[in-house]
Amino acid sequence: MKKILSFVMLAIALGSCSEDVKFNxxxxxxxxxxxxxWRGQDANAVKSGNVLTISASTIIEHMSLKVPVPAVGIDPKNSDTHVKYPLGTSLTRTAxxxxxxxxxxxxxxETAIGVGDGEVVISEYDGVYVSGTFRFNAHNTDPESEAPEIVNVQHGTFYRIPVINEP
Known part of the structure; x- marks a missing residue:
């Protein structure tokens, strides 16, 4: 009887040690x-020529980042290979x-030459997915508007956004 009770206790102890792991x-x-x-839905990245546009939307908002297409083979574990794009210095790098x-x-x-500032860092790009971080201060394009003059975005992250090639 002791052996059966020991076996049942061991089976219960080992059976309760499982863990359901879910990946997101x-x-x-x-x-x-x-x-x-702020979190956008329907995130996508569109590669058109030498421009990569990463964007997402909510019901009433839309945010996008435009940068030159980075070289394939950025290693997410090696920060020396990450590509940094300053914003507010060019029309080819905008938010x-x-x-x-x-x-x-x-x-x-929006940001433009001498308008706004920020940075986009591409930490992973393989031609299929793109990941990275961003931050920016963008200025209202209508000086007559009653909306705030600047929108500030910090601690921005985009992760495994699928890249769509546009002809």
Whole structure:
């Protein structure tokens, strides 16, 4: 009887040691916009010629990053291979944000040469997926607008965004 009881106790102890592991490999595009968490849906990256546009949207907001297409083979474990793109210094490296308010008015913010600042860092790119980080301060494109003059995005992350090749 002791052997059977010992076997049952051992079976219960070993059976309760399992762990269900779930992986979340969905594309992520998120950050802290004006000190509030922001997460976009339908994140995608479109490669058109030598330009890579990474973007995501909510129901009333859209955020996008445009950078030159990085070289294939960036090693996510080696920060020396990561590609950094400063914003506010070029028309080929930009960030933009737009939203629609309750009245249906649309407001646009962007970086350009001498307008806004920030940085996009590509930490993984293999031609199929792109990952990295970003931050930026984009200016309102309409000086007559009643919307805030600047939108600030910090701690931005995009992870395993699928790259679509556009002809």
């Amino acid at each position: 490999n969905e594309a992520v595009f998120q950050g802290v916009k004006d000190n509030l968490f 933009s944000y737009d939203f629609i308010n309750d009245l249906g008015d649309e407001f646009f913010y």
